[in-house]
Amino acid sequence: KRRAAAELAQLPAITTDGVEVHVGANVASIDDAAAAVRAGADLFGLVRTEFLFLGRADAPSVTEQEQVYRELAKTLDGRRIILRTLDVGGDKPLPYVTQAPEANPFLGERGIRLALAHPDLLRDQLRAIAAVAAEYPVSVMFPMVTTVEEVRAARALLKEVAPQPLALEVGIMVEVPAAAAKAAVLAQHVDFFSIGTNDLTQYAMAVDRGNDTVATLADPLDPGVLRLIDLVCRGAGRARVAVCGEIAADPVAVPILLGLGVTELSVAAPVVPLIKARVRELDHAACAAAAVRALSCESAAEVRALVDARTSASA
Ligand code: PEP
């Protein structure tokens, strides 16, 4: 029986009406990568490369990064890995990156802002990513993007270190409400979006993601957040839309996300089989109907009540 479950996990996740959903794993170490493969991940939807940069006195060299990215890609044996460029800032300082003290680090120089302020760091990372992209299907993704200008600047650095055309897809995380609202323009500059609902919810609901006192307000199923996700899906055009925030691992949220137009989910490795199983019991057309209703709900609680996680019905 256990063997059957393990085999099932390796199969694609397809809804009852034939829509395939890619279920990937979020990875923050080589161990995570191995666990993700065992769990049947279709891809690594989010590699948090911070693990290579934190807790050390100097930045990792291009060679060191290249080795780690190559090992990750090798582990997944030909399936796609999405490497997110360094996503740190005032809340996660690095000894080798100088930053002015900030009163509000979550509203300060973090993610792509910090990377663009330290282009040598980003160039080295892009060099390592580009080298591995010549051998394996690798995508690069920039975190905390707010403006088209940031995408242009990041792509210009990529072009600088890898002038030849590369089979390297470029995407951005959608974590800032303004970026969600501008999805249609941002889509002209990227191959895919990955919605980081942890940060998107923090910024949309004005709730510090580490503050327990107001944590109950920070529900990504709040219709205000869902409307932002809807804007991303409707603005995306040919760009793929994924969700890699924690909400992707919530069986109640899955039908709503799929119904809004998300085609890829990325979750912690141990949850991959569960989310694949959830997709297989859903009817995509019913998900779309539920999503429309969810957008007009008053609260996250009402959205949750719409979805009965225990049955195959999603509306
Ligand atoms: C997110 O913000 O939803 C996300 C996936 O990124 P992180 O949790 O690493 O900030």
Ligand code: MG
């Ligand atoms: Mg984030």
